[in-house]
Amino acid sequence: MKRVFSSVLTSIICALAGSQAALAVTYTLPPAGGRLIGQNQSYIVPDNGKNLESIAAKFNTSILLLLEANNTVDPYLPKPGSEVIIPSQMLLPDTPHEGIVINLAELRLYYYPPGQNRVEVYPIGIGQLGRETPEMVTRVSQKIPNPTWTPTANMRARSLAQGITLPAVVPAGPNNPLGRYALRLEQGGGEYLIHGTNVSRSVGMRVSSGCIRLRAADIKTLFSQTSWGTRVQIVNQPVKFSVEPDGRRYVEIHQPLSTSTADNPQTMPVAINAGFARFIDHPNSDKGQVDRALVRRAGYPVQVNKGASVSPSTALLQNVKRTENKKEISEGALISDSVNSSVQ
Known part of the structure; x- marks a missing residue:
């Protein structure tokens, strides 16, 4: 997912219409020792005139991740009948x-309901360049329904420099930038919140002053399940890798977060720690596949077993749910069927 946008991509994202309401995607936790969850899907674009952001909202994913996985699709008006x-x-x-785990690099929030064998995954917006969301281990210190927004002195000064005068307080309601619900984090003196937003298209982007944004339906769901003291861990892991219990080896590479306007997240170095180095050097890992995944940085898992001969694009398609006759379901088509993904 892009972290420094070209003017063209920025104009595309900003021009997209507001998102539809969306709910969290819930996954069963993997077996002990595994980290792979979910199943990629294929969607047939209906003839309804909606853009790619509406599809992102429907499946509660990021518009930028969809653009990465479908780089030939028109984001303004996807062709009806296309996949x-x-x-x-x-x-x-x-x-x-x-508790709550936030991975800044992938713009996702994971919530593990206590005592349950599942995880809920939400797309998020995070702090923009220069006002980054910090890594931390903290907890929820306050639950705030119908929050008011009080811009800080720094926010007011930055806006004034741009010719915008912010009000001292924005009352609760549909125009409140914090949405209807907010969770205050203990660390940082309560400065950081997990909250809703009145600009749904900002979810999946680096746009906030350090807080974490969710779509309206998502923060409502998360708010209803969390309690005071819920553990919150914020990490920055652009590289994720796993050896699954059945021997399949996966890497998932996201573009690292830019730290200056000169950074190009597609080419800036990706840190390789000792654990990932051992994974790469293992006899069962295909270093060529790993290298291609590191270059592509597509944001989804790629199988890298030696002898599997799976390219990043093929790896995605291998794991798409399909039916033999591709029968459409409701307004679009979720193509479902198991695909043989055995390891050679």
């Missing part, structure tokens, strides 16, 4: 399966 890959398969971040 769009929904990359809803992923590797869990390398963290405890507890």
